[in-house]
Amino acid sequence: MKNLRLSMKGRRAVSGYLFIMPFIIGFVVFMAAPLIMSLQMSFSEVIVSKNGFIFNSYFGLSDGQTLGGIYAAGGFSAVFKAIPDLLGLDNYVHALTVDPTFNQLLIEEITKIATHTIAILVVAFVIALLLNQEFKGRAFVRAIFFLPVILSSGVLVNLETDNTLMQGMQELISEQTPFTVTDSMMEILRLTGLGGDLLDIVFELIAEVYDIVMGAGIQIVVFLSGLQNVPASLYEAADVEGCTKWEAFWMITFPMVSPLLIVNIIYTIIDFFTKMGGDLTDLLDEKLLNFRYDHMSAMSWIYFLVTLAMIGICALIISKVVATDE
Amino acid sequence: MTTVKHYKGPVRADGTPIELPKKVLRLQQTAKAKNKKPNRSRLGDFLIYSLLALVACAMAFPLVFAICSSLKPLDELFRFPPTLFPRQPTFDNFSDLLVTMGQSWVPFSRYISNTVFITVIGTFGNVIIGSLAAYVLAKYNFPLGKPFFNLVVTALMFNGYVTAIPNYLLMTKINIVDTYWAIVLPAVAAPMGMFLMKQFMEGLPMALIESAKIDGAKEMRIFWQIVMPNVKPAWLTMIIFSVQSLWNAKASTVIYSEAKKTLVYALQQIQAGGIARTGQAAAVTVVVMLVPIATFVLSQSQILETMATSGLKD
Known part of the structure; x- marks a missing residue:
């Protein structure tokens, strides 16, 4: 009896490993290994020669040793040359102190990520709440709200950079969407004497709405799925106990959906981070074209560390909030 | 026999209401008051749906624009000021594409x-x-x-x-x-x-x-x-x-x-x-x-x- 149980346990463990192995292999090969190599690049002086890459590195590996043999291939090889008097942090120092634009772009990007993440989460949550209500044509409206996901991550963004039509369309969008409406409204309000600095701030926020809404598609769907996973019996029980809708929202809806908050925060930040076309990505592109892979890697890693810190702070705050609700 | 108007609670066989403890009655009343109060007002509904409609328009616009543009003949594509909807819709662009x-x-x-x-x-x-x-x-x-x-x-x-x-x-x-x-x-x-x-x-x-x-x-x-x-x-x-x-x-x-x-x-x-x-x-x-x-x-x-x-x- 005891033997049988053990063997069953063993078999289950084996199937567990079989289930997860393909993913682990894929992850290590296409994600972990490249990341490690990029980290090594950031600590080295990368020279692209006709025989392949040469990593002049302060760290570890002895002269001429290839990187685990993995990367030495075909016309390309990565050879390490240990140069002890090369400071390992050179690329990082360069990025933060020498490069004229990196600091500024980094700070700009981070403030943009922070404000947009908060705004997107709030907008997505409110819209998900509204879309979760019963009303006519709900499926159609939901489909519309998912459109940005298809449009923004797909063709339109790829196309709009190298296409006259898309440029025209971009201009047209900025001409025809609420921006002009806000501008003209602003004029009217100014003329009637209601204008002022406060109005300017409000309208600036409104002008951002388009970006925020277009960036909120996935987040809406994730929140919506979370909302639909809240058992109706909970609300019924709360109703029987004399709970108001407002209380039910904070005591049931919010705690039940809050695990998805962190999913959405991570998704939003990644979305920003990986989106092409920002000033920072332009800088990285320039480094890429000039074969400064070492500088590029160091900058990417700084950016990553900052993002990680931001997500960490968010996660900490949210875990506190969730914990107090329980 | 005391009949209470609108009384729907438990009754005895002869029709007189069973008096519930005061606490229960009070709870029932507050619950009713809460239920009576509509959770959403007409104005709120209107605001919510107009907000949704506005956001939906912003989201649907690129798609609508792309489709409309593909149906425009060439001269309309370059018209200034640009129009959203084609005046003479045509599938020429698609047939050109096939060629x-x-x-x-x-x-x-x-x-x-x-x-x-x-x-x-x-x-x-x-x-x-x-x-x-x-x-x-x-x-x-x-x-x-x-x-x-x-x-x-x-x-x-x-x-x-x-x-x-x-x-x-x-x-x-x-x-x-x-x-x-x-x-x-x-x-x-x-x-x-x-x-x-x-x-x-x-x-x-x-x-x-x-x-x-x-x-x-x-x-x-x-x-x-x-x-x-x-x-x-x-x-x-x-x-x-x-x-x-x-x-x-x-x-x-x-x-x-x-x-x-x-x-x-x-x-x-x-x-x-x-x-x-x-x-x-x-x-x-x-x-x-x-x-x-x-x-x-x-x-x-x-x-x-x-x-x-x-x-x-x-």
Whole structure:
């Protein structure tokens, strides 16, 4: 009896490993290994020669040793040359102190990520709440709200950079969407004497709405799925106990959906981070074209560390909030 | 006999009301007061729907514009000031596009089959491998499972720049540059879907899996017949993401042979033909959008409506 149980346990463990192995292999090969190599690049002086890459590195590996043999291939090889008097942090120092634009772009990007993440989460949550209500044509409206996901991550963004039509369309969008409406409204309000600095701030926020809404598609769907996973019996029980809708929202809806908050925060930040076309990505592109892979890697890693810190702070705050609700 | 107007509470056989304790009566009254008060006012409703309508317009605008542009004859495309809706809708742009397609060096069907192959295999692999791993991480006490998952989440936060060069070196090493696998394999290993699946599977009641185990189901069977049907919304979402990114893959850095290029790449070549092809370019935009939108439309009702069914009552 005891033997049988053990063997069953063993078999289950084996199937567990079989289930997860393909993913682990894929992850290590296409994600972990490249990341490690990029980290090594950031600590080295990368020279692209006709025989392949040469990593002049302060760290570890002895002269001429290839990187685990993995990367030495075909016309390309990565050879390490240990140069002890090369400071390992050179690329990082360069990025933060020498490069004229990196600091500024980094700070700009981070403030943009922070404000947009908060705004997107709030907008997505409110819209998900509204879309979760019963009303006519709900499926159609939901489909519309998912459109940005298809449009923004797909063709339109790829196309709009190298296409006259898309440029025209971009201009047209900025001409025809609420921006002009806000501008003209602003004029009217100014003329009637209601204008002022406060109005300017409000309208600036409104002008951002388009970006925020277009960036909120996935987040809406994730929140919506979370909302639909809240058992109706909970609300019924709360109703029987004399709970108001407002209380039910904070005591049931919010705690039940809050695990998805962190999913959405991570998704939003990644979305920003990986989106092409920002000033920072332009800088990285320039480094890429000039074969400064070492500088590029160091900058990417700084950016990553900052993002990680931001997500960490968010996660900490949210875990506190969730914990107090329980 | 005291009859109370509108009294609907418990009564004795003779019709007199049973007097409830005062506390209960008070509670009933407050409950009624709360119920009577409408939760949403007319004005609130109006504001909510006008907000939704406004946001929906902003979201739908690019799509509407792209479709309208593709239906405009060339002279209308360059009209200033530009108009949104075509005055004389025509399918000329699409027929022009077909003509250009027919003149391509490699038969155009080749590009289509390339992209279809890449999309189908990549999506299939990504969903299966990601779900299997997510299942183990969500429902097993896998040794080092938690640190591994954290590592995956961390890896999600890197952008393409970090891994671009190393990935290329790696692909040359395992000799998959200039094959379909250079697009398919990284897509299969993409961790985003696994992350989503794991989050969904955590919500799956353990009792469901345990009862299947007690009934003697093997792991594979539990996975296919219990777990996967219950997280259908999750893998449908995964399919949407995956189809979208693979369908739009240009992959011009890892594929050189003309015969292996993707549809989007070929269509972009047509688009790049300059001012004279503006109309065709508009048509291209619509053609390329069709598949992701179709995938979404086909699965959206599933995703959005059936998320609640978990198969068990708590």
